[in-house]
Amino acid sequence: MKPIDLRSDTVTRPTAGMWDAMRAAELGDDVFGDDPTVNALQQRIAAELGFEAALFMPTGTQSNLCGLMSHCQRGDEYLVGQMAHTYRWEGGGAAVLGSIQPQPLPNQPDGSIALADIEGAIKPDDAHFARTRLLALENTWGGQVLPLAYIEAATALAHSRGLATHLDGARLFNAAVASGRPAREIARHFDSVSVCFSKGLGTPAGSALCGSQELIKQAHRWRKMAGGAMRQSGVLAAAALYALDHHVARLAQDHAHAQALAEGLQGLPGVRVSAPQTNIVFVELAPERAPGAVERLEARGVLATGLYRLRLVTHLDVSADGIQRAIDILRESL
Numbered sequence: 585m586k587p588i589d590l591r592s593d594t595v596t597r598p599t600a601g602m603w604d605a606m607r608a609a610e611l612g613d614d615v616f617g618d619d620p621t622v623n624a625l626q627q628r629i630a631a632e633l634g635f636e637a638a639l640f641m642p643t644g645t646q647s648n649l650c651g652l653m654s655h656c657q658r659g660d661e662y663l664v665g666q667m668a669h670t671y672r673w674e675g676g677g678a679a680v681l682g683s684i685q686p687q688p689l690p691n692q693p694d695g696s697i698a699l700a701d702i703e704g705a706i707k708p709d710d711a712h713f714a715r716t717r718l719l720a721l722e723n724t725w726g727g728q729v730l731p732l733a734y735i736e737a738a739t740a741l742a743h744s745r746g747l748a749t750h751l752d753g754a755r756l757f758n759a760a761v762a763s764g765r766p767a768r769e770i771a772r773h774f775d776s777v778s779v780c781f782s783k784g785l786g787t788p789a790g791s792a793l794c795g796s797q798e799l800i801k802q803a804h805r806w807r808k809m810a811g812g813a814m815r816q817s818g819v820l821a822a823a824a825l826y827a828l829d830h831h832v833a834r835l836a837q838d839h840a841h842a843q844a845l846a847e848g849l850q851g852l853p854g855v856r857v858s859a860p861q862t863n864i865v866f867v868e869l870a871p872e873r874a875p876g877a878v879e880r881l882e883a884r885g886v887l888a889t890g891l892y893r894l895r896l897v898t899h900l901d902v903s904a905d906g907i908q909r910a911i912d913i914l915r916e917s918l
Protein backbone atom coordinates (compact mmCIF):
# COMPACT_ATOMS: atom_id res chain seq x y z
CA MET A 585 0.00 0.00 0.00
CA LYS A 586 1.24 3.53 -0.80
CA PRO A 587 2.54 5.35 2.28
CA ILE A 588 0.50 8.25 3.65
CA ASP A 589 2.89 11.10 3.11
CA LEU A 590 2.38 13.78 5.77
CA ARG A 591 5.91 15.24 5.55
CA SER A 592 4.79 18.40 3.77
CA ASP A 593 2.16 19.88 1.48
CA THR A 594 4.94 20.14 -1.11
CA VAL A 595 4.82 16.41 -1.92
CA THR A 596 1.68 16.53 -4.07
CA ARG A 597 1.59 15.42 -7.71
CA PRO A 598 -0.37 17.33 -10.37
CA THR A 599 -3.98 16.17 -10.69
CA ALA A 600 -5.32 14.96 -14.05
CA GLY A 601 -6.95 18.36 -14.59
CA MET A 602 -3.71 20.15 -13.79
CA TRP A 603 -1.76 17.98 -16.25
CA ASP A 604 -4.35 18.77 -18.93
CA ALA A 605 -3.96 22.48 -18.24
CA MET A 606 -0.16 22.17 -18.41
CA ARG A 607 -0.29 20.23 -21.69
CA ALA A 608 -2.65 22.76 -23.23
CA ALA A 609 -0.64 25.81 -22.12
CA GLU A 610 0.32 28.35 -24.76
CA LEU A 611 4.06 28.86 -24.39
CA GLY A 612 6.70 31.43 -25.28
CA ASP A 613 10.13 32.40 -23.96
CA ASP A 614 9.68 34.22 -20.67
CA VAL A 615 13.18 35.71 -20.81
CA PHE A 616 11.91 37.61 -23.86
CA GLY A 617 8.74 38.32 -21.86
CA ASP A 618 6.55 36.57 -24.42
CA ASP A 619 5.23 33.53 -22.62
CA PRO A 620 1.50 34.35 -22.61
CA THR A 621 0.69 31.93 -19.80
CA VAL A 622 3.34 33.37 -17.48
CA ASN A 623 2.14 36.87 -18.31
CA ALA A 624 -1.46 35.87 -17.61
CA LEU A 625 -0.50 34.34 -14.26
CA GLN A 626 1.52 37.40 -13.23
CA GLN A 627 -1.38 39.73 -14.09
CA ARG A 628 -3.88 37.52 -12.33
CA ILE A 629 -2.00 37.04 -9.06
CA ALA A 630 -1.07 40.75 -8.90
CA ALA A 631 -4.71 41.75 -9.41
CA GLU A 632 -6.00 39.13 -7.00
CA LEU A 633 -3.69 40.30 -4.21
CA GLY A 634 -4.09 43.99 -5.01
CA PHE A 635 -0.64 44.81 -6.39
CA GLU A 636 0.55 46.62 -9.52
CA ALA A 637 2.76 43.76 -10.70
CA ALA A 638 4.01 40.25 -10.04
CA LEU A 639 6.91 38.06 -11.10
CA PHE A 640 6.79 34.28 -11.49
CA MET A 641 9.61 32.58 -9.59
CA PRO A 642 10.87 28.99 -9.50
CA THR A 643 10.73 28.75 -5.67
CA GLY A 644 9.54 30.53 -2.57
CA THR A 645 13.12 30.91 -1.41
CA GLN A 646 14.09 32.81 -4.54
CA SER A 647 10.92 34.86 -4.40
CA ASN A 648 11.65 35.93 -0.82
CA LEU A 649 15.31 36.59 -1.63
CA CYS A 650 14.51 38.78 -4.64
CA GLY A 651 11.89 40.59 -2.55
CA LEU A 652 14.34 41.30 0.26
CA MET A 653 17.04 42.37 -2.21
CA SER A 654 14.63 44.71 -3.97
CA HIS A 655 13.75 46.45 -0.72
CA CYS A 656 17.23 46.52 0.84
CA GLN A 657 20.61 47.59 -0.45
CA ARG A 658 24.01 46.37 0.70
CA GLY A 659 24.44 47.27 4.37
CA ASP A 660 20.72 47.62 5.02
CA GLU A 661 18.92 45.55 7.62
CA TYR A 662 15.62 43.69 7.82
CA LEU A 663 13.71 42.83 10.99
CA VAL A 664 12.56 39.23 10.97
CA GLY A 665 11.34 36.51 13.31
CA GLN A 666 13.98 34.27 14.81
CA MET A 667 12.02 31.25 13.52
CA ALA A 668 10.96 32.78 10.19
CA HIS A 669 11.64 30.89 7.00
CA THR A 670 13.43 33.85 5.37
CA TYR A 671 15.87 33.97 8.26
CA ARG A 672 16.31 30.41 9.43
CA TRP A 673 15.54 28.10 6.53
CA GLU A 674 16.81 29.88 3.43
CA GLY A 675 20.51 29.26 3.83
CA GLY A 676 21.18 32.78 5.06
CA GLY A 677 20.62 33.99 1.47
CA ALA A 678 19.70 37.56 2.41
CA ALA A 679 23.08 37.96 4.16
CA VAL A 680 25.17 35.78 1.84
CA LEU A 681 23.83 36.90 -1.52
CA GLY A 682 22.18 40.21 -0.65
CA SER A 683 24.62 41.68 1.89
CA ILE A 684 21.53 42.44 3.95
CA GLN A 685 21.93 42.17 7.70
CA PRO A 686 19.14 40.21 9.36
CA GLN A 687 17.98 41.45 12.76
CA PRO A 688 16.24 38.38 14.15
CA LEU A 689 13.66 38.99 16.88
CA PRO A 690 11.80 36.47 19.06
CA ASN A 691 8.65 34.98 17.61
CA GLN A 692 5.74 34.94 20.06
CA PRO A 693 3.83 31.64 20.26
CA ASP A 694 1.32 32.90 17.66
CA GLY A 695 4.08 33.78 15.19
CA SER A 696 3.95 37.53 15.75
CA ILE A 697 6.92 39.69 16.70
CA ALA A 698 6.14 41.92 19.71
CA LEU A 699 5.58 45.52 18.61
CA ALA A 700 7.96 46.69 21.36
CA ASP A 701 10.66 44.42 19.92
CA ILE A 702 10.12 45.88 16.46
CA GLU A 703 10.20 49.42 17.81
CA GLY A 704 13.30 48.69 19.89
CA ALA A 705 15.21 47.15 16.98
CA ILE A 706 14.84 50.09 14.57
CA LYS A 707 18.29 51.69 14.57
CA PRO A 708 18.92 55.43 14.59
CA ASP A 709 20.41 57.03 11.50
CA ASP A 710 24.00 56.75 12.66
CA ALA A 711 27.07 55.36 10.88
CA HIS A 712 27.52 52.74 13.60
CA PHE A 713 24.39 50.92 12.55
CA ALA A 714 23.05 49.13 9.54
CA ARG A 715 20.11 51.03 8.05
CA THR A 716 16.86 49.41 9.18
CA ARG A 717 14.78 49.22 6.00
CA LEU A 718 12.29 46.39 6.17
CA LEU A 719 10.01 44.33 8.39
CA ALA A 720 9.41 40.77 7.16
CA LEU A 721 6.51 38.70 8.53
CA GLU A 722 5.25 35.20 7.68
CA ASN A 723 1.64 33.98 7.34
CA THR A 724 0.78 31.24 8.00
CA TRP A 725 3.54 30.65 10.51
CA GLY A 726 3.91 27.02 11.57
CA GLY A 727 0.36 26.56 10.30
CA GLN A 728 -0.99 29.39 12.45
CA VAL A 729 -2.82 32.38 11.05
CA LEU A 730 -1.30 35.73 12.09
CA PRO A 731 -4.11 37.80 13.61
CA LEU A 732 -5.20 40.52 11.20
CA ALA A 733 -5.25 43.15 13.96
CA TYR A 734 -1.60 42.34 14.64
CA ILE A 735 -0.70 42.59 10.94
CA GLU A 736 -2.41 45.99 10.80
CA ALA A 737 -0.56 47.22 13.89
CA ALA A 738 2.87 45.85 12.94
CA THR A 739 2.79 47.10 9.35
CA ALA A 740 1.44 50.49 10.48
CA LEU A 741 4.29 50.77 12.98
CA ALA A 742 6.87 49.81 10.33
CA HIS A 743 5.46 52.26 7.80
CA SER A 744 5.28 55.07 10.36
CA ARG A 745 9.01 54.59 10.94
CA GLY A 746 9.82 54.62 7.23
CA LEU A 747 10.29 50.86 6.88
CA ALA A 748 8.91 48.80 4.02
CA THR A 749 7.08 45.53 4.73
CA HIS A 750 7.34 42.09 3.14
CA LEU A 751 5.15 39.04 3.73
CA ASP A 752 6.39 35.51 3.22
CA GLY A 753 2.96 34.22 2.26
CA ALA A 754 4.05 30.76 1.18
CA ARG A 755 0.73 29.60 2.66
CA LEU A 756 -1.19 32.88 2.37
CA PHE A 757 -4.18 31.10 0.82
CA ASN A 758 -4.37 28.73 3.80
CA ALA A 759 -4.51 31.79 6.05
CA ALA A 760 -7.18 33.38 3.88
CA VAL A 761 -9.40 30.29 3.73
CA ALA A 762 -9.02 29.61 7.46
CA SER A 763 -9.97 33.16 8.38
CA GLY A 764 -12.77 33.38 5.84
CA ARG A 765 -11.45 36.49 4.11
CA PRO A 766 -9.98 37.14 0.67
CA ALA A 767 -6.17 36.83 0.52
CA ARG A 768 -6.13 40.41 -0.70
CA GLU A 769 -7.35 41.67 2.68
CA ILE A 770 -4.25 40.23 4.30
CA ALA A 771 -1.88 41.14 1.46
CA ARG A 772 -2.93 44.78 1.23
CA HIS A 773 -1.00 45.70 4.37
CA PHE A 774 2.35 44.81 2.81
CA ASP A 775 4.57 46.41 0.19
CA SER A 776 5.45 43.00 -1.19
CA VAL A 777 4.12 39.49 -0.81
CA SER A 778 5.59 36.16 -1.88
CA VAL A 779 3.08 33.35 -2.44
CA CYS A 780 3.81 29.70 -3.26
CA PHE A 781 1.78 27.62 -5.70
CA SER A 782 3.67 24.42 -4.87
CA LYS A 783 2.48 24.00 -1.28
CA GLY A 784 -1.23 23.70 -0.45
CA LEU A 785 -2.19 24.73 -3.99
CA GLY A 786 -0.53 21.61 -5.35
CA THR A 787 1.59 22.64 -8.36
CA PRO A 788 4.94 20.94 -9.07
CA ALA A 789 6.88 24.22 -8.67
CA GLY A 790 6.49 27.97 -8.69
CA SER A 791 5.90 31.03 -6.56
CA ALA A 792 5.15 34.66 -7.27
CA LEU A 793 6.48 37.89 -5.86
CA CYS A 794 3.93 40.72 -5.89
CA GLY A 795 4.65 44.42 -5.42
CA SER A 796 4.80 47.80 -7.13
CA GLN A 797 5.97 48.12 -10.76
CA GLU A 798 9.21 49.61 -9.48
CA LEU A 799 9.87 46.82 -6.97
CA ILE A 800 9.11 44.09 -9.52
CA LYS A 801 11.45 45.77 -12.02
CA GLN A 802 14.24 45.47 -9.44
CA ALA A 803 13.26 41.89 -8.59
CA HIS A 804 13.35 41.00 -12.29
CA ARG A 805 17.08 41.87 -12.33
CA TRP A 806 17.78 39.92 -9.17
CA ARG A 807 15.87 36.91 -10.46
CA LYS A 808 18.03 36.88 -13.59
CA MET A 809 21.18 37.15 -11.52
CA ALA A 810 20.02 34.34 -9.22
CA GLY A 811 19.47 32.09 -12.23
CA GLY A 812 15.70 32.06 -11.91
CA ALA A 813 14.75 33.42 -15.33
CA MET A 814 13.12 30.42 -17.01
CA ARG A 815 12.10 29.94 -20.64
CA GLN A 816 8.86 28.03 -21.46
CA SER A 817 7.79 28.39 -17.84
CA GLY A 818 4.19 28.76 -19.00
CA VAL A 819 3.97 25.02 -18.48
CA LEU A 820 4.34 25.71 -14.73
CA ALA A 821 2.33 28.93 -14.80
CA ALA A 822 -0.57 26.95 -16.31
CA ALA A 823 -0.48 24.67 -13.27
CA ALA A 824 -0.61 27.74 -11.01
CA LEU A 825 -3.55 29.24 -12.93
CA TYR A 826 -5.36 25.91 -12.66
CA ALA A 827 -4.62 25.81 -8.93
CA LEU A 828 -5.99 29.34 -8.42
CA ASP A 829 -9.23 28.21 -10.10
CA HIS A 830 -9.58 24.78 -8.48
CA HIS A 831 -7.41 24.40 -5.39
CA VAL A 832 -8.04 27.43 -3.19
CA ALA A 833 -11.48 26.76 -1.69
CA ARG A 834 -10.60 23.09 -1.21
CA LEU A 835 -7.88 24.04 1.29
CA ALA A 836 -10.75 23.97 3.81
CA GLN A 837 -10.74 20.19 3.30
CA ASP A 838 -7.04 19.97 4.25
CA HIS A 839 -7.80 22.05 7.34
CA ALA A 840 -10.68 19.73 8.27
CA HIS A 841 -8.38 16.73 7.79
CA ALA A 842 -5.78 18.31 10.09
CA GLN A 843 -8.51 18.87 12.67
CA ALA A 844 -9.66 15.24 12.38
CA LEU A 845 -6.08 14.05 12.70
CA ALA A 846 -5.51 16.14 15.83
CA GLU A 847 -8.76 14.92 17.37
CA GLY A 848 -7.97 11.31 16.50
CA LEU A 849 -4.68 11.50 18.37
CA GLN A 850 -6.10 12.91 21.60
CA GLY A 851 -5.74 10.96 24.82
CA LEU A 852 -2.53 9.03 24.13
CA PRO A 853 -0.23 9.01 27.17
CA GLY A 854 3.01 10.99 26.68
CA VAL A 855 1.65 12.67 23.56
CA ARG A 856 0.48 16.29 23.25
CA VAL A 857 -1.27 17.38 20.09
CA SER A 858 -1.58 21.01 18.94
CA ALA A 859 -4.96 22.39 17.87
CA PRO A 860 -4.37 23.10 14.18
CA GLN A 861 -5.64 26.32 12.62
CA THR A 862 -4.82 25.23 9.06
CA ASN A 863 -3.08 22.16 7.61
CA ILE A 864 -0.20 21.52 10.04
CA VAL A 865 -0.43 19.39 13.19
CA PHE A 866 2.39 19.25 15.72
CA VAL A 867 2.61 16.24 18.01
CA GLU A 868 4.87 16.60 21.03
CA LEU A 869 6.26 13.36 22.34
CA ALA A 870 7.51 12.61 25.83
CA PRO A 871 11.32 12.11 25.73
CA GLU A 872 11.05 8.33 26.14
CA ARG A 873 8.70 8.07 23.15
CA ALA A 874 10.55 10.36 20.75
CA PRO A 875 13.63 8.32 19.68
CA GLY A 876 12.94 6.40 16.49
CA ALA A 877 9.32 7.63 16.23
CA VAL A 878 9.69 8.81 12.61
CA GLU A 879 11.32 5.51 11.60
CA ARG A 880 8.64 3.45 13.39
CA LEU A 881 5.94 5.35 11.56
CA GLU A 882 7.69 5.01 8.23
CA ALA A 883 7.92 1.25 8.69
CA ARG A 884 4.13 1.21 9.14
CA GLY A 885 3.44 3.46 6.14
CA VAL A 886 3.11 6.98 7.55
CA LEU A 887 5.73 9.54 6.54
CA ALA A 888 6.30 12.47 8.93
CA THR A 889 9.12 14.82 9.90
CA GLY A 890 10.40 15.95 13.29
CA LEU A 891 12.58 14.98 16.19
CA TYR A 892 10.99 15.50 19.61
CA ARG A 893 7.96 17.04 17.89
CA LEU A 894 6.35 15.36 14.90
CA ARG A 895 5.08 17.60 12.13
CA LEU A 896 2.17 16.24 10.12
CA VAL A 897 0.93 18.20 7.12
CA THR A 898 -2.31 17.53 5.26
CA HIS A 899 -2.71 18.24 1.55
CA LEU A 900 -4.40 17.50 -1.76
CA ASP A 901 -3.04 13.96 -2.00
CA VAL A 902 -4.32 12.76 1.40
CA SER A 903 -7.93 11.59 1.51
CA ALA A 904 -10.26 11.25 4.52
CA ASP A 905 -9.56 7.48 4.41
CA GLY A 906 -5.83 8.17 4.46
CA ILE A 907 -6.29 10.38 7.52
CA GLN A 908 -8.20 7.63 9.31
CA ARG A 909 -5.52 5.09 8.42
CA ALA A 910 -2.82 7.51 9.63
CA ILE A 911 -4.68 7.97 12.94
CA ASP A 912 -4.83 4.19 13.46
CA ILE A 913 -1.14 3.73 12.67
CA LEU A 914 -0.07 6.73 14.78
CA ARG A 915 -2.11 5.52 17.73
CA GLU A 916 -0.56 2.07 17.52
CA SER A 917 3.00 3.32 16.98
CA LEU A 918 3.18 6.16 19.46
Ligand SMILES: Cc1ncc(COP(=O)(O)O)c(C=O)c1O
Pocket residue numbers: 642643644645646669670722752754755780782791
Ligand atom coordinates in the same frame (compact mmCIF):
# COMPACT_ATOMS: atom_id res chain seq x y z
C1 LIG B 1 6.98 29.56 5.14
C2 LIG B 1 7.82 29.19 3.94
N1 LIG B 1 8.37 30.15 3.22
C3 LIG B 1 9.13 29.87 2.14
C4 LIG B 1 9.37 28.57 1.75
C5 LIG B 1 10.29 28.30 0.61
O1 LIG B 1 9.69 27.70 -0.48
P1 LIG B 1 10.55 26.81 -1.50
O2 LIG B 1 10.71 25.47 -0.91
O3 LIG B 1 9.68 26.83 -2.75
O4 LIG B 1 11.84 27.50 -1.74
C6 LIG B 1 8.82 27.52 2.50
C7 LIG B 1 9.08 26.12 2.11
O5 LIG B 1 8.69 25.17 2.76
C8 LIG B 1 8.02 27.84 3.63
O6 LIG B 1 7.47 26.87 4.38
